[in-house]
Amino acid sequence: MTNMFKGAAAGLAALAFAALPFGAAQAQDFPTRPVTMVVPFSAGGPTDTVARLIAESMSRTLGQQVVVENVGGAGGTRGAGQVAKATPDGYTILLHHIGQATSATLYRKLPYNVLTDFEEVGLVTDVPMTVIGKSALEPKNAAELIAYVKANKDAVIYGNAGVGSASHLCGMLFMSALGTQMTTVPYQGTGPAMNDLVGGQIDLLCDQTTNTTGQIKAGKVKAYGVTTTTPVKSLPDIPTLDSAGLPGFEVAVWHGLYAPKGTPKAEIDKLNAALVAALQDPKVISRFADLGTEPVALERATPEVHQKFLEAQVAKWKPIIEQAGVFAD
Numbered sequence: 001m002t003n004m005f006k007g008a009a010a011g012l013a014a015l016a017f018a019a020l021p022f023g024a025a026q027a028q029d030f031p032t033r034p035v036t037m038v039v040p041f042s043a044g045g046p047t048d049t050v051a052r053l054i055a056e057s058m059s060r061t062l063g064q065q066v067v068v069e070n071v072g073g074a075g076g077t078r079g080a081g082q083v084a085k086a087t088p089d090g091y092t093i094l095l096h097h098i099g100q101a102t103s104a105t106l107y108r109k110l111p112y113n114v115l116t117d118f119e120e121v122g123l124v125t126d127v128p129m130t131v132i133g134k135s136a137l138e139p140k141n142a143a144e145l146i147a148y149v150k151a152n153k154d155a156v157i158y159g160n161a162g163v164g165s166a167s168h169l170c171g172m173l174f175m176s177a178l179g180t181q182m183t184t185v186p187y188q189g190t191g192p193a194m195n196d197l198v199g200g201q202i203d204l205l206c207d208q209t210t211n212t213t214g215q216i217k218a219g220k221v222k223a224y225g226v227t228t229t230t231p232v233k234s235l236p237d238i239p240t241l242d243s244a245g246l247p248g249f250e251v252a253v254w255h256g257l258y259a260p261k262g263t264p265k266a267e268i269d270k271l272n273a274a275l276v277a278a279l280q281d282p283k284v285i286s287r288f289a290d291l292g293t294e295p296v297a298l299e300r301a302t303p304e305v306h307q308k309f310l311e312a313q314v315a316k317w318k319p320i321i322e323q324a325g326v327f328a329d
Contacts, residue, residue, distance in 0.1 A: 030090055030267050031064040038094050040079025042072045042189035045161065046127065046210035046291075050255050051095040053287050054124060057278035062270070072189060075164020075328055077103050077110060080258075084112040088260040090267030093121065097255045099164050101313035105321040106164050106328045114314060119268055120306035121257035122275045127208040127293040128252055129170050129227040131241065134200045135220065142225045142244035149204075150180050158182040159193040159202040163328040166253045167193065169317075170206035170227060172324055177246045197221060208253050209234065209292025227251045234292040254296075254313075256306055268303060276301050 035058075039051045048070060055066040071079035076099040086092035104114040131145070139145040149156050158175075160167040163186060175181055185202055187193040190211050197205045198220050205212075206227070213234055216223045225241035226232045229250050241249040257275055259268060278284055279295035288294050299305065321327070 030270055031062055033091065034065045034067050035062065035090070035271075036092050037066050037068050038079045038083050038092065039068055039070050040072065040076035040094070040096055040099075041070065041161070041165070042191060043070045045190040046166070046208035046253075047095065047097050047255065049210050049291065050125060050127070050288075050293075053284050054095065054257075054275065054278045057281040057284050058271075058274040061274040061277045075099060075103060075106065075162055075168075077107055077164065081112050083258065083260055084117040086260045088119075088262035088264075090259060090263050090271060092260065093271065094118070094258040095124070095255060096258065097127075097166055097253050098169065098313065099166065100256065100258070101310055102169060102317045102321060103164055103328075104314045105318045106326070108327055109329050115311060117261050118258040119261055119263045120303045120310060121259055121268060121271050122301040122303060123296045123306050123309060124255040124257060124275070124279070124301075125288060125293050125295055126252045126254045127210055127291075128232050129166065129206055129208050130212045130216065130232075130235070130238065131170075131174065131204065131206045131224045131227070132197065132212055132216065133204050133222040133224060134197055134202065135222055136200055137203055137222055139222075139224070142239060142241060142246075145224045146178060146245050149178055149182060153180045153182055156182045156204065157185055157202045158204045158206075159185045159187060159196060160205070161190040161193050161207070162186045162188060165190070167205060167207045170251055171204075172326060173249070173251055173320070174206055174246075176320075176324060177241075177249050213290070213292045232292050234289060254309075256310065272301070272303060 037051055037055050039048050041047050051068050055068050059066045071082055080096055083092055083094040139148045158171050160171050190207055193205055196202050215221045223238045225244050226238050229240055229242045279301055
């Protein structure tokens with residue numbers, strides 16, 4: 001009798017599970033294996049740092065490891081393209097920065113559509129940037145730097161992490177604000193650019209505080225200004241460029257999490273819940289603070305807000321890039 005009861009119960013359970021929609025049945029177990037978080041830049045860079053902190057925390061919530069995979073190249077479009085073409089099952093996600101929006105204009109032959117080939121999971125953080133120089137650079141402050149660059153534009157060497165990188169975008173805006181150009185040297189990632197700045201091979205770099213704060217505090221580079229209109233808590237002695245001679249100068253490197261288009265809502269919801277938990281994780285908050293940033297407000301961490309924000313960012317950067325006439329292809 002007992003065996004018959006068990007058999008009947010098992011049969012009913014199987015029928016109930018089979019009656020569930022495919023996405024709902026799948027989501028009950030998701031994830032059952034590791035999730036790959038693609039970072040479209042080299043390991044050790046600022047976006048990679050953000051990704052690894054978030055991935056570690058999300059792993060605890062999801063009960064499966066979130067493995068960071070660096071797929072650099074082509075200004076972040078190689079890694080983003082890989083995710084756009086991945087199976088939409090929640091097991092491949094993308095952590096990208098502001099370049100997700102600017103690539104829509106920078107790359108005129110982009111093999112995917114930024115706005116229609118992804119499901120937004122949520123925003124992660126807004127990272128300020130800093131304009132820094134080699135320790136031996138002559139100017140002592142932002143006002144002197146502005147005058148120096150204008151007077152020595154052909155001799156000043158500005159490094160960036162490659163076309164489409166955050167440092168490239170910041171440099172483009174900086175030169176536009178100054179009304180002059182500098183000799184620009186693109187690198188394969190932020191790490192090599194920073195190494196050459198510390199070594200004195202280039203003069204200037206604009207990059208995220210996640211990558212520059214340590215070098216600034218160690219005295220290995222000169223800090224001239226932050227790119228937000230309010231001071232950065234972790235770098236209170238560094239003025240804003242807005243207050244130091246470039247009114248209205250502002251750019252922050254926001255980061256967001258994405259999945260391939262068509263990923264079931266149930267999986268997106270689980271990924272978003274893990275992201276929201278990570279944004280409230282004391283360890284993440286503390287490490288972000290050390291790097292000069294903080295998690296976004298939770299109301300900005302929803303897929304809906306992220307989608308609208310991305311659309312607005314694409315619209316904002318399109319005329320700026322087109323006016324500069326700087327394209328990656």
